[in-house]
Amino acid sequence: xxxxxxxxxxxxxxxxxxxxxxxxxxxxxxxxxxxxxxxxxxxxxxxxxxxxxxxxxxxxxxxxxxxxxxxxxxxxxxxxxxxxxxxxxxxxxxxxxxxxxxxxxxxxxxxxxxxxxxxxxxxxxxxxxxxxxxxxxxxxxxxxxxxxxxxxxxxxxxxxxxxxxxxxxxxxxxxxxxxxxxxxxxxxxxxxxxxxxxxxxxxxxxxxxxxxxxxxxxxxxxxxxxxxxxxxxxxxxxxxxxxxxxxxxxxxxxxxxxxxxx
Amino acid sequence: xxxxxxxxxxxxxxxxxxxxxxxxxxxxxxxxxxxxxxxxxxxxxxxxxxxxxxxxxxxxxxxxxxxxxxxxxxxxxxxxxxxxxxxxxxxxxxxxxxxxxxxxxxxxxxxxxxxxxxxxxxxxxxxxxxxxxxxxxxxxxxxxxxxxxxxxxxxxxxxxxxxxxxxxxxxxxxxxxxxxxxxxxxxxxxxxxxxxxxxxxxxxxxxxxxxxxxxxxxxxxxxxxxxxxxxxxxxxxxxxxxxxxxxxxxxxxxxxxxxxxxxxxxxxxxxxxxxxxxxxxxxxxxxxxxxxxxxxxxxxxxxxxxxxxxxxxxxxxxxxxxxxxxxxxxxxxxxxxxxxxxxxxxxxxxxxxxxxxxxxxxxxxxxxxxxxxxxxxxxxxxxxxxxxxxxxxxxxxxxxxxxxxxxxxxxxxxxxxxxxxxxxxxxxxxxxxxxxxxxxxxxxxxxxxxxxxxxxxxxxxxxxxxxxxxxxxxxxxxxxxxxxxxxxxxxxxxxxxxxxxxxxxxxxxxxxxxxxxxxxxxxxxxxx
Numbered sequence: 001x002x003x004x005x006x007x008x009x010x011x012x013x014x015x016x017x018x019x020x021x022x023x024x025x026x027x028x029x030x031x032x033x034x035x036x037x038x039x040x041x042x043x044x045x046x047x048x049x050x051x052x053x054x055x056x057x058x059x060x061x062x063x064x065x066x067x068x069x070x071x072x073x074x075x076x077x078x079x080x081x082x083x084x085x086x087x088x089x090x091x092x093x094x095x096x097x098x099x100x101x102x103x104x105x106x107x108x109x110x111x112x113x114x115x116x117x118x119x120x121x122x123x124x125x126x127x128x129x130x131x132x133x134x135x136x137x138x139x140x141x142x143x144x145x146x147x148x149x150x151x152x153x154x155x156x157x158x159x160x161x162x163x164x165x166x167x168x169x170x171x172x173x174x175x176x177x178x179x180x181x182x183x184x185x186x187x188x189x190x191x192x193x194x195x196x197x198x199x200x201x202x203x204x205x206x207x208x209x210x211x212x213x214x215x216x217x218x219x220x221x222x223x224x225x226x227x228x229x230x231x232x233x234x235x236x237x238x239x240x241x242x243x244x245x246x247x248x249x250x251x252x253x254x255x256x257x258x259x260x261x262x
Numbered sequence: 263x264x265x266x267x268x269x270x271x272x273x274x275x276x277x278x279x280x281x282x283x284x285x286x287x288x289x290x291x292x293x294x295x296x297x298x299x300x301x302x303x304x305x306x307x308x309x310x311x312x313x314x315x316x317x318x319x320x321x322x323x324x325x326x327x328x329x330x331x332x333x334x335x336x337x338x339x340x341x342x343x344x345x346x347x348x349x350x351x352x353x354x355x356x357x358x359x360x361x362x363x364x365x366x367x368x369x370x371x372x373x374x375x376x377x378x379x380x381x382x383x384x385x386x387x388x389x390x391x392x393x394x395x396x397x398x399x400x401x402x403x404x405x406x407x408x409x410x411x412x413x414x415x416x417x418x419x420x421x422x423x424x425x426x427x428x429x430x431x432x433x434x435x436x437x438x439x440x441x442x443x444x445x446x447x448x449x450x451x452x453x454x455x456x457x458x459x460x461x462x463x464x465x466x467x468x469x470x471x472x473x474x475x476x477x478x479x480x481x482x483x484x485x486x487x488x489x490x491x492x493x494x495x496x497x498x499x500x501x502x503x504x505x506x507x508x509x510x511x512x513x514x515x516x517x518x519x520x521x522x523x524x525x526x527x528x529x530x531x532x533x534x535x536x537x538x539x540x541x542x543x544x545x546x547x548x549x550x551x552x553x554x555x556x557x558x559x560x561x562x563x564x565x566x567x568x569x570x571x572x573x574x575x576x577x578x579x580x581x582x583x584x585x586x587x588x589x590x591x592x593x594x595x596x597x598x599x600x601x602x603x604x605x606x607x608x609x610x611x612x613x614x615x616x617x618x619x620x621x622x623x624x625x626x627x628x629x630x631x632x633x634x635x636x637x638x639x640x641x642x643x644x645x646x647x648x649x650x651x652x653x654x655x656x657x658x659x660x661x662x663x664x665x666x667x668x669x670x671x672x673x674x675x676x677x678x679x680x681x682x683x684x685x686x687x688x689x690x691x692x693x694x695x696x697x698x699x700x701x702x703x704x705x706x707x708x709x710x711x712x713x714x715x716x717x718x719x720x721x722x723x724x725x726x727x728x729x730x731x732x733x734x735x736x737x738x739x740x741x742x743x744x745x746x747x748x749x750x751x752x753x754x755x756x757x758x759x760x761x762x763x764x765x766x767x768x769x770x771x772x773x774x775x776x777x778x779x780x781x782x783x784x785x786x787x788x789x790x
Contacts, residue, residue: 108643
C-alpha cells in the first residue's frame, strides 16, 4: 500500500527566477566537523503564501537546515536565497526579511519582557508608533501584557515562547522560520499563533516551520517536506502527497520507514 | 554519601576541565586548540616551578631557610584565598545543576562537598607547584630529616583547605546577605569587591614593618619574617615549624584547624543550603506592567544598553573586571601619598615615574577587560545575535563601549590625581592623558580579538568563562603584558628623546589597535 505520490518530489519548478520564492534552498550540504550528521544536498522552494511544514525524526536534520537558513550555521555547499538575497553573500539583507524562533528560546534573562521587545524593534528599526501598536496587539492577544515589566528570568517556558513569538511578529517579517513553535504553548496561544501564521501568508509572506505535531501540520500547512538522515525524501503540496483517506501521520510513518535516502 | 560525592565531583570536573569535550569531539581543530591550551598551562606551571625554585634558592642563600616553608605556605594560602573568594559563591551555589540535583535522592552535604572538592583539586595543583618546588630546593641544599617531607607532603594536601573554607564562608555570607536584598546582584558585587580589597590590604601588611630596622633585628631577619607571616596567616607558621623543626604539636594545630574548619563549614552550609538557594534564585514578578510610550534607539545604542545590562546582571563578571580600574585609581592616588625621595631608595627609576605612569595605569586597568569574555558571555543566547540583522562591527563596538564606560570614570579620577601629584608641563600632560587612553582602547580591542579566537558558548556557570576560559587568561593578562612591552622602549631606549619615543609607541599602538579592529569587524558571526 502506498499512501503517497512520490512524483511530487520530482515535480520541481522550472523557473530560475529565485526572486519569485520567499525561500530557495539549493543543494544545501552541511556536516558537523568530524561527524556524518547534518544535511546533504537538500533542495526546497517556498513561495509567498506557503505554510511549509518540515517533518522528520529526531536528529534527521530539521534544526540544522533551519539554522543554516537563518545564518546561525555556515554551510559547505549549496546556496540559500531569502526573498531573492543570498545567505552567503548578503546575510544582513536576508535577516531583515525573516524572523526566527528556535525550539527552546533562550532569551536575555537579565532584560524585562518589554526591554527585549524594544531591543528587537530597535534592531529591525521599527518606528515607535508601530512597535507600540504591535506590542499592544500581540501582548494582549497572548495575555502577557501585565508581565512585560518583569525580568524574563521570572517567566515560565510558555511565557518565554510567547515573548519570542511576539518579538518575531513585531517587525512584520516576510518569512517566519519556526522550530517546533507549538511546544510549551497553551491551547489558546497555539490557536492565536496559527491564526497569525495564516494572516502572514494571506499578506504574501511565508512560513517555514518544523514540527512533530503531525495533526497540526496536516491542518495548517499547504506544503510539506520530509527529511530523513539529512536528505529530503519527499516534498510538495500536502494534497498531492497525502492520498485521500489517509492521514499525514500514516504517510509519514511509511515514508520514514521505507523512504530511500540515497 | 562517599559514592555520591565521588560521582558529583567527577561530573563537575568533566564540566570544568571539558574532559568529555576533548575526549568525544570529532572536530580535530577543537582538539588541537585544547591541546595547545594544555601545553600553555604546562609551560606556565614549569615557569612557576622555576620561579619558586629560584626564590627558594635566594631565601636559602641569604639565610632565611628556616622561614622558607612557612613563607611558601602563606603565599599559596593567600593566592588560593584571593582567587577562591571570587568564585566560591558561583561554584557552590550553581543554579542549573542545583535544580536537577534537588529532584534526585542526593544529600545536600554531598552537593556542597562535591562542589568544594572540584575547586579544591585546582587549588591543590597550585599548592603542589609552590610547595614541592620549594621543598626540592630546600631538601637538596639542607638535607632535612624525614619529618620535613612527611609534614611537607601531607601538609601540602591540606594547604588549600583552610583558605578555601574561609573563602567559601565569606562567599556564602555575602550570598546569604545579598539574597535578602532587593538588588541582590548589586549588593553581592559591592560586598565582593570590598572583600577583595580587604584581602589585598591585609596581604600588603606582609611588606609593612612597624618598627625601624636595627642591626640586631636584621641579624634576626628570620624572626621578623616569621612574625609577619604569623600576623597574616598563622597556619603557615604552624606548618613551617612542623616541617623544619619536626614540631608535632604545631602539626596537630595545623591539621586540626584545617579539618575542623572544613567540617564546620560543610555542616553549617549543608543545613542552610536549600534555604539560601531558594532565596537566591526566587524571582519576583509583579505582573503590573502597563504599556506606555516606547522610545526608539539606534542599533548601536540598543546593543550598548543590552550589553550594559548583561554586565551588571553578573556579579562575578563585575567583581573580576572592576578590580583593575579601581586599582588604577589607587595607583594614581599612591603618587599623591608616597614620598618620592623615600620611594627612590627602593625603586631606582623614580625620576622616570612620569614616563612609567601612563603604562602602569593602563596595564592595571587592563588586568581583566570586560571585552575578553564578553562574546563568550552571550552563552546560550548567542543564537539571538546570530539570527538578527546585526553587524559584527556594531556588536563589537557595543562591547568595547561597555568596557570604556566601566574604565572611564576611574581613568578620569586617576588623571586628576596624577595632574595634582606631578604638576606636569604641557608635553608630559598630553602624554599622561593620551597614552593611557590609547593603551586602554588597545586592551579592549585586543580582548575582543582574543575572545574571537577562543569563544566558548556552551557553559553552565559564568565562572567557567570569567575566570577559567582561555580568552580570559590570554585576553586579560596578554593585553596587560603587551602594555608592559610597549613601555620598555620608552623607559630603556636612551638614544631617542622620551617624548618622541612616546609618540612612536602611541602611533604604533594606535596602528595595531586599528588593524585588530579592522580584522575583528570582518568576522562572520555564523562561523563562531
